[in-house]
Amino acid sequence: MYKYVVNRILLMLPTLLGAAVLVFIVLRLAPGDVCEMRMAGTGLFADPEAIATCQENLGLNDSKLEQFGRFIGGYAVGDLGISMWTARPVTEEIAIRFKLSLELAILATVISVLIAIPLGTISAVKQNTWVDYAVRTFSIAGIAMPSFWLGILIILGLLITTQAWFGAPWMPPIHYIPLTEDPLGNLTQLFWPALATGYRYAAVSTRMTRSALLEVLREDYVRTAHAKGLVEKLIIRRHALKNAMLPVVTIIGIEFAFLMGGLVVTEQVFNLTGIGKLFVESVLNHDFNMTQQLVMLVALIFIITNFVVDLLYAWLDPRIRYA
Amino acid sequence: MASFTADDTTIEAPPRAGFSKTLKDFVRNQPLGAAGGVIVIVMILAAIFADFITVYEPEQISFEAMLVPPEWAYPLGTDNYGRDILTRIIFGARTALFVGFVAAFVGSFVGLVLGVASAYFGGTFDLIFQRVMDVFLAFPLIILALAVVAVLGTGTENVIIAITIPFIPQCARVVRSNALAIREIPYVDAARACGFSHLRIILRHMVPNVMAPFLIMVTAFVGQAILLEASLSYLGLGVQEPVPAWGLMLQGGAEEYAESAPWVAIFPGLAITLAVFAFNLFGDALRDVLDPKLRSER
Numbered sequence: 291m292y293k294y295v296v297n298r299i300l301l302m303l304p305t306l307l308g309a310a311v312l313v314f315i316v317l318r319l320a321p322g323d324v325c326e327m328r329m330a331g332t333g334l335f336a337d338p339e340a341i342a343t344c345q346e347n348l349g350l351n352d353s354k355l356e357q358f359g360r361f362i363g364g365y366a367v368g369d370l371g372i373s374m375w376t377a378r379p380v381t382e383e384i385a386i387r388f389k390l391s392l393e394l395a396i397l398a399t400v401i402s403v404l405i406a407i408p409l410g411t412i413s414a415v416k417q418n419t420w421v422d423y424a425v426r427t428f429s430i431a432g433i434a435m436p437s438f439w440l441g442i443l444i445i446l447g448l449l450i451t452t453q454a455w456f457g458a459p460w461m462p463p464i465h466y467i468p469l470t471e472d473p474l475g476n477l478t479q480l481f482w483p484a485l486a487t488g489y490r491y492a493a494v495s496t497r498m499t500r501s502a503l504l505e506v507l508r509e510d511y512v513r514t515a516h517a518k519g520l521v522e523k524l525i526i527r528r529h530a531l532k533n534a535m536l537p538v539v540t541i542i543g544i545e546f547a548f549l550m551g552g553l554v555v556t557e558q559v560f561n562l563t564g565i566g567k568l569f570v571e572s573v574l575n576h577d578f579n580m581t582q583q584l585v586m587l588v589a590l591i592f593i594i595t596n597f598v599v600d601l602l603y604a605w606l607d608p609r610i611r612y613a
Numbered sequence: 614m615a616s617f618t619a620d621d622t623t624i625e626a627p628p629r630a631g632f633s634k635t636l637k638d639f640v641r642n643q644p645l646g647a648a649g650g651v652i653v654i655v656m657i658l659a660a661i662f663a664d665f666i667t668v669y670e671p672e673q674i675s676f677e678a679m680l681v682p683p684e685w686a687y688p689l690g691t692d693n694y695g696r697d698i699l700t701r702i703i704f705g706a707r708t709a710l711f712v713g714f715v716a717a718f719v720g721s722f723v724g725l726v727l728g729v730a731s732a733y734f735g736g737t738f739d740l741i742f743q744r745v746m747d748v749f750l751a752f753p754l755i756i757l758a759l760a761v762v763a764v765l766g767t768g769t770e771n772v773i774i775a776i777t778i779p780f781i782p783q784c785a786r787v788v789r790s791n792a793l794a795i796r797e798i799p800y801v802d803a804a805r806a807c808g809f810s811h812l813r814i815i816l817r818h819m820v821p822n823v824m825a826p827f828l829i830m831v832t833a834f835v836g837q838a839i840l841l842e843a844s845l846s847y848l849g850l851g852v853q854e855p856v857p858a859w860g861l862m863l864q865g866g867a868e869e870y871a872e873s874a875p876w877v878a879i880f881p882g883l884a885i886t887l888a889v890f891a892f893n894l895f896g897d898a899l900r901d902v903l904d905p906k907l908r909s910e911r
Contacts, residue, residue: 304744305744305747305748305751306751308744308745308747308748308751309748309751309752312748312749313760316760316761316763316764317760317763317764319764321766430890430893430894430897431886431890433889433893434836434840434885434886434887434888434889434890434893435882435885435886435889436840436843436844436847436860436882436885436886436889438844438847438863439863439878439881439882439885439886442863442878442882443878443879443882446875446878446879450875547753548753550753552753552755554755554756554759554844554848555755555844555847555848558847558848569756569759570759570848570850573759573760573762573763573850574849574850576763581760581763585752585756585760588752588753588756589751589752592751592752592753593751
């Protein structure tokens with residue numbers, strides 16, 4: 291096991307390095323750079339000299355190898371550079387947004403689990419009844435529905451119902467309310483985007499819970515449990531669900547990693563300043579530094595989550611032992 | 614004198630399931646999948662004959678008819694430029710299906726060939742190829758697509774490329790694992806013993822045998838591609854105005870006029886959902902039929 295863990299951690303490095311090379315090359319292939327974007331943004335005739343100075347200052351004229359060296363070398367000394375757009379340190383820019391995105395991702399995962407496990411269980415227990423069909427339609431619809439559209443519908447629904455019930459339209463506040471300052475305000479703000487994202491992710495885990503549980507329900511030990519006269523509820527909860535959770539945990543874990551990417555769209559709809567929105571902005575602004583670091587951050591979260599899921603798998607099922 | 618006619622010697626061939634019978638079986642066993650298939654076909658027809666079934670031009674701006682609620686003249690209302698929403702949704706189907714099909718087919722075909730080749734050659738090639746695929750798989754789809762858009766810029770063709778590239782490693786991964794099993798089957802050795810070229814063995818002997826997972830992936834990808842295109846367009850990084858595209862329709866006035874003109878926001882989203890829903894239903898059914906091993910419990 292110990293050897294496996296070390297091996298996996300070591301294997302992360304080439305993948306991350308590959309990701310770094312990939313994103314570095316891809317960004318440099320793009321025509322135009324942040325300086326042209328910044329000067330053009332003023333709407334005036336861009337002064338070629340100003341652009342040249344700006345490029346010089348940001349080190350865009352250095353050789354590609356030098357630039358790559360700075361990018362990778364930065365990790366060794368813990369300096370991720372500055373945002374080419376705002377000139378503030380990348381770490382600072384990410385730090386103020388990361389809290390929001392992480393909170394949103396966790397909240398969305400919690401919501402999706404709260405939806406998925408009960409629904410998947412009911413669907414499996416009531417297999418091939420109208421309840422099952424309703425749950426399955428609900429979950430396929432969740433996969434088909436773009437989360438930004440669901441977000442728009444939620445805002446619309448909130449505006450209309452609050453108008454009708456309270457006489458004044460209400461929608462979640464746009465400015466971020468930190469959890470530490472006003473927990474209730476924070477929740478009322480983030481609940482809706484988390485719901486829009488969570489429903490979509492619940493769809494996949496509902497299906498997984500259902501099929502995993504169906505498989506387990508056919509096992510001999512479940513029949514034995516029935517034979518010895520155990521109550522159905524107890525059989526489902528203690529015997530079946532516990533064993534069916536394995537693939538579900540994997541799916542939830544993998545989705546948590548995907549959430550970071552999925553938030554890109556949701557944050558846009560609810561106008562939340564998280565890392566998803568930052569990512570879109572830095573892509574649009576050709577902010578190489580920022581985009582690079584964000585891509586690496588997402589890749590790192592993704593790889594680590596997958597790794598943790600694998601470990602969790604072994605921990606949950608003692609039969610699995612990684613050599 | 615026995616004279617043999619063709620009739621006498623005809624041996625009743627085992628009834629080969631004709632197209633209509635296969636279709637009938639499919640409809641009977643997979644009613645949901647068949648429903649999905651029907652929606653897909655209707656959408657394809659609507660996209661092809663969009664010019665004939667619509668009254669307005671998709672890009673026709675009319676300042677007299679801005680944000681008209683659904684009525685007889687405009688069944689789904691008009692947007693903030695006075696463009697008919699129904700017309701734009703029908704023409705949007707053209708964009709969505711074009712992007713969806715091209716990205717899904719190209720992406721999974723390239724993935725198919727690469728995946729089979731990786732399994733066939735094995736050894737160092739396979740190892741390096743798998744590590745490269747790992748790198749691509751280390752990003753969520755949309756992040757990779759966004760990065761490609763950053764390089765190529767926006768517009769329909771670039772969106773297709775941006776969506777195609779992330780599909781390649783996903784398909785290659787699945788196909789490779791299937792192809793690894795096929796590689797061990799003696800007919801591949803036989804083909805090699807016959808002196809056939811690598812390309813021929815890969816394309817003629819191995820690729821046809823991984824068709825089932827391939828087709829399943831393609832249908833799943835079409836739905837994903839439609840969603841991804843809509844997301845990119847919604848972010849302003851996909852298809853650009855005035856091309857009618859569902860995601861784009863939600864970007865423009867949809868949020869701004871959400872309260873006063875909800876139809877602008879509702880119908881294009883419904884079109885996206887319906888399209889992806891249909892492809893998913895059809896894909897699920899196809900998987901059940903093509904691959905009994907993968908059959909989900911029902």
